[in-house]
Amino acid sequence: IPDYIAKIYREQSQYPSLSRADVGPVITSQYGGSYSNISTEWTQQDLERNEIVKFCRQYIVFHDNKSIVYSGPSGNCTEIKGELLSQDSPSGEMKAVMRECSIKGEEKQFLEIWHRNRKIKSLNLTELKKHGKVYEDDQFGCLVWSHSETHLLYVAEKKRPKAESYFQSGSESTLLVDEDEVMKSAKKEDSVKGDQFVYYEDWGETLVTKATPVLCILDIEGNNVSVLESIPDSISPGQAFWAPNDTGVVFVGWWHDTADANSFTMLCVFLYARSSLFYVDLTGGKCERLSSDSAAVCSPRLSPDLCRIVYLECEVYGPHQQCNKLCMDLIVVDTSTDQVTSLTSKSNMGSWCLLTIHRDLMVVSCSSPNCPPSLRVGFLPVSGSEDEMSWVTLEEAQTQPEIDWQILSFTPPPEEDNSQYPGLDYEAILLKPKDVTEKTKLPLIVNPHGGPHSVIVAEWLLSPAVFCSVGFGVLLVNYRGSIGYGQDSILSLPGNVGTQDVKDVQFAVESVLKQGGFDREKVVVTGGSHGGFLACHLIGQYPDFYKACAARNPVINLASMIGSTDIPDWCMVEAGFDYKTNTLLSPAMLEQMLNKSPIKHVTQVKAPVLLALGEDDRRVPNKQGLEYYKSLKAFNVPVRLLWYPDNNHSLSKVDAESDGFMNIVLWLIQHLSL
Numbered sequence: 076i077p078d079y080i081a082k083i084y085r086e087q088s089q090y091p092s093l094s095r096a097d098v099g100p101v102i103t104s105q106y107g108g109s110y111s112n113i114s115t116e117w118t119q120q121d122l123e124r125n126e127i128v129k130f131c132r133q134y135i136v137f138h139d140n141k142s143i144v145y146s147g148p149s150g151n152c153t154e155i156k157g158e159l160l161s162q163d164s165p166s167g168e169m170k171a172v173m174r175e176c177s178i179k180g181e182e183k184q185f186l187e188i189w190h191r192n193r194k195i196k197s198l199n200l201t202e203l204k205k206h207g208k209v210y211e212d213d214q215f216g217c218l219v220w221s222h223s224e225t226h227l228l229y230v231a232e233k234k235r236p237k238a239e240s241y242f243q244s245g246s247e248s249t250l251l252v253d254e255d256e257v258m259k260s261a262k263k264e265d266s267v268k269g270d271q272f273v274y275y276e277d278w279g280e281t282l283v284t285k286a287t288p289v290l291c292i293l294d295i296e297g298n299n300v301s302v303l304e305s306i307p308d309s310i311s312p313g314q315a316f317w318a319p320n321d322t323g324v325v326f327v328g329w330w331h332d333t334a335d336a337n338s339f340t341m342l343c344v345f346l347y348a349r350s351s352l353f354y355v356d357l358t359g360g361k362c363e364r365l366s367s368d369s370a371a372v373c374s375p376r377l378s379p380d381l382c383r384i385v386y387l388e389c390e391v392y393g394p395h396q397q398c399n400k401l402c403m404d405l406i407v408v409d410t411s412t413d414q415v416t417s418l419t420s421k422s423n424m425g426s427w428c429l430l431t432i433h434r435d436l437m438v439v440s441c442s443s444p445n446c447p448p449s450l451r452v453g454f455l456p457v458s459g460s461e462d463e464m465s466w467v468t469l470e471e472a473q474t475q476p477e478i479d480w481q482i483l484s485f486t487p488p489p490e491e492d493n494s495q496y497p498g499l500d501y502e503a504i505l506l507k508p509k510d511v512t513e514k515t516k517l518p519l520i521v522n523p524h525g526g527p528h529s530v531i532v533a534e535w536l537l538s539p540a541v542f543c544s545v546g547f548g549v550l551l552v553n554y555r556g557s558i559g560y561g562q563d564s565i566l567s568l569p570g571n572v573g574t575q576d577v578k579d580v581q582f583a584v585e586s587v588l589k590q591g592g593f594d595r596e597k598v599v600v601t602g603g604s605h606g607g608f609l610a611c612h613l614i615g616q617y618p619d620f621y622k623a624c625a626a627r628n629p630v631i632n633l634a635s636m637i638g639s640t641d642i643p644d645w646c647m648v649e650a651g652f653d654y655k656t657n658t659l660l661s662p663a664m665l666e667q668m669l670n671k672s673p674i675k676h677v678t679q680v681k682a683p684v685l686l687a688l689g690e691d692d693r694r695v696p697n698k699q700g701l702e703y704y705k706s707l708k709a710f711n712v713p714v715r716l717l718w719y720p721d722n723n724h725s726l727s728k729v730d731a732e733s734d735g736f737m738n739i740v741l742w743l744i745q746h747l748s749l
C-alpha cells in the first residue's frame with residue numbers, strides 16, 4: 076500500500092503551480108501585427124532533489140488590444156536558480172536580477188542588469204556594504220525600475236554596526252599608546268563593544284532575521300547605492316514604488332515603538348500593527364504621510380494613468396485577514412461607480428487567480444479540486460459586456476477523471492446561530508472518488524482550515540487530490556469566521572473559538588453523513604495550525620465519533636502560546652479580548668484562554684493522534700504540540716510525533732511535506748483498519 080500511495084503522490088505532485096506572470100510592452104512586428112510577450116514563473120516539487128524548483132516559460136500573444144488573434148509558447152521551460160527577485164524594465168529592453176550565490180563558500184548578493192542578450196552590470200552588494208541582506212519577501216520586498224529606467228528601488232536590512240566583545244584581541248583600546256595604532260583603530264568600521272549577543276527583534280514567522288528594513292536606490296549609470304535616510308526611525312518601509320516623474324517614492328510604513336532606534340535593541344516590531352502610506356521626496360528629502368495613521372494599509376498600486384494610488388485598508392489589530400476597504404479578485408471594480416462584476420461566471424473552474432493585468436490584457440491561473448492549474452489570457456471587456464469575456468488557454472491541464480467535487484452550503488441549527496451576528500451561513504468543499512458503487516461506504520477525512528480567518532477555495536489541492544485518488548472522501552470546511560463571506564462572518568468567531576467553529580465543522584460532517592455514501596464508523600480528522608486546534612477540539616468534544624486524528628503544528632493552549640508566539644494579539648483577539656501591546660495578562664484572562672483550548676478536553680480523547688511539528692515554527696511554537704503529546708501519553712492515548720528540523724510553521728520543505736503526507740495517510744489507514 077505505501078508504495079502505491081507514494082506513486083500516486085509522485086504523479087500528482089508533478090502538476091506545477093503558477094506563481095507569477097508579466098506582460099511585456101506591445102511590439103509591432105514588421106508585418107504590422109501587434110504582439111506582447113508574456114513571461115510566466117511556475118513552481119513544482121522535485122522529490123528526488125528534495126527542493127521546490129522554480130522555472131519559467133515565455134509565450135507570445137498576438138492581439139489588437141481588444142482580442143487575442145494568436146497565441147502560443149515561444150520556447151521551452153528553463154529552471155531559475157539563485158534569483159531572489161527579478162524585474163523587466165518598463166520598455167522591456169532591460170532586466171534587473173537580484174541574485175544570491177556562493178563564492179568560495181561565502182554567500183554573496185549581486186544586483187545584475189541585463190540588456191538584450193548580455194549582462195551589462197553585476198554589482199556585488201555584499202561587498203559594497205551599504206546595507207545588509209536584500210528583502211525578497213512579499214511583505215516588504217520589491218525591485219522596481221524608475222520610469223526613466225536609470226534607477227532601481229529595493230528594500231534591504233539596515234547596516235548594523237559591527238559588534239565586538241570587550242575581550243576581543245586588538246580591542247584593548249585603553250592599552251593603545253602608539254599613535255598609528257590609535258589611527259588604525261579609529262578607521263576600523265564603527266564597532267560596538269558588548270553588543271555581540273544583543274537580541275534583535277525580528278518580524279517573526281517567514282521573516283526571521285529581518286528586523287530593520289531600509290529603502291535603497293541604485294543609480295545604474297553611477298554604480299551608486301544610496302539608502303534613503305529621511306524616513307523616520309519609527310517606521311519600517313516596504314512595498315515601495317516610484318512616483319510619476321521619479322521625483323519621489325511611495326511606500327507602506329509599519330509603525331513600531333523604538334526607544335532608541337540607533338541602538339537597535341528596543342525595537343518592538345509587529346506585523347499586524349498600524350501602517351500608513353508615505354511619500355518621500357527625493358529632491359528635498361521630506362517624508363510625508365499620505366493615508367490615515369490609525370489604520371493598517373497594504374498593496375498600494377499606481378493607476379496606469381499615473382493619477383491615482385489604489386490600496387487596501389483595514390482596522391488595526393482585531394482578527395487577522397479581516398475585510399479590507401478595496402478587495403481585488405477576478406472581478407472588475409468600476410472605480411467610478413463601485414460596481415463589481417464577475418468575469419468568470421460562465422466557467423466551471425473552481426478558482427481563478429489574476430497573475431497580472433497590463434493594458435487590459437489579463438493573465439490568470441485557474442484550477443479546480445479535480446483539475447491542476449491552467450494558464451489563460453484574455454482582454455478585459457468594456458464595461459457592460461463582461462458576459463462576452465473570452466479566455467484563451469496557453470497551457471492546458473488534464474482534468475482528473477477519478478475525482479468528483481462539489482460545494483455544499485450549511486445553515487447552522489437555530490441553537491447555534493450567533494445572536495450578535497445572526498443568519499450567517501457557511502460552506503464546505505466535498506471531494507469524493509468517482510465511480511464508486513452505490514453500496515460502497517467511503518471513509519471520510521474531515522479537514523477544517525487554519526487561520527481561523529482564511530479559506531479553502533475550490534482550487535487544485537495536492538493532498539486532498541491524492542487522498543481522494545486512494546479512496547477517501549475529503550470534507551474541507553469553511554466554518555463561520557472564514558474569509559470571503561464578509562466582515563460579520565469574520566467578527567462572529569473571535570471569543571467563540573473552540574465552540575462555534577467546532578460545532579460548525581461537526582454540523583457539516585453530520586449533514587454529509589446523512590446524505591449517505593460515507594461510513595460513519597470511518598470518520599477521521601486532520602488539520603494544521605488553527606485547523607489542528609479544531610481537529611484536537613473535535614476528538615476531545617466528540618471522543619467516540621472520530622477514529623483517528625493528524626494535526627500539523629496545532630494550537631493546543633492559547634494561555635501557554637501567548638508568551639512565545641510571534642502573534643500574541645491573535646491569542647487575545649481569538650479568545651475574546653481587545654489587544655494592546657501593553658496589556659498585562661490577568662489570571663482571569665489566562666483562564667478564559669485555557670478554557671477555549673483543546674488541552675481542556677484532553678482527558679476525553681480516544682482517537683490515536685499523529686502530530687507533525689516544525690522545529691523552527693515561530694507562529695505556533697513546537698512546545699504547543701509537545702504539551703499535547705505529553706498529556707496524551709499521560710492519559711494512554713496512542714500518539715506518534717514527527718519532528719521536522721529546519722522547518723517553520725508551513726512544514727513546506729519538500730521532504731517534510733511528502734513525508735508528512737505519507738505518514739498521515741498511513742496513520743489514518745492503520746487506525747481505520749482499511
Ligand SMILES: CC(=O)N[C@@H](C)C(=O)N[C@@H](C)C(=O)O
Nearest residue numbers: 395525526527529604605606
Ligand atoms: C494568523 C495565523 O497565522 N494563525 C495561525 C494560528 C494559523 O492558523 N495559521 C494558518 C493560516 C495556517 O495554515 O498556517
